[in-house]
Amino acid sequence: MEMDQMLQLIEAVSESPLTEFQYDAEGVKISLKKEQQIPGEEKHLSKNKEAEETSSSDQAKEGEGTLVKSPLVGTFYAAPAEDEEPFVQIGDIVQKGQTVAIVEAMKLMNDIACECSGTIAEIYVKNGEAVEYGQPLFRIIG
16 A cells, blocks of 8 residues: 555545544555544534634634645644654745654655745644644644
């Protein structure tokens, strides 16, 4: 199974109502499991998510900079290791292709690179936070 296929599978399972999925073929074993949310908590999270999406779409509409979005579902890491400095901080100047974060998915560390050069204006997620596919991580201006 190719990496792109695995990422598509992760995305499909994440967006589906499934809570558990297993795949075993051609020497590849994949097991995905979602944590179940408490009904009241789900309502609270969906309100926050709506607010974040509205805020993100407003920023994109305003044309003030470029959003760096998560290319997959996983855990966001701001630094290469726990005891190291973050890849970037607000105000840092970055170059196109520069690694700005890592998203871990299924024990695989995926470098997140800038799609443009500029200055980090905002960081939308905290170290160790779970991120969704397409979720804004950074806003770059300039």
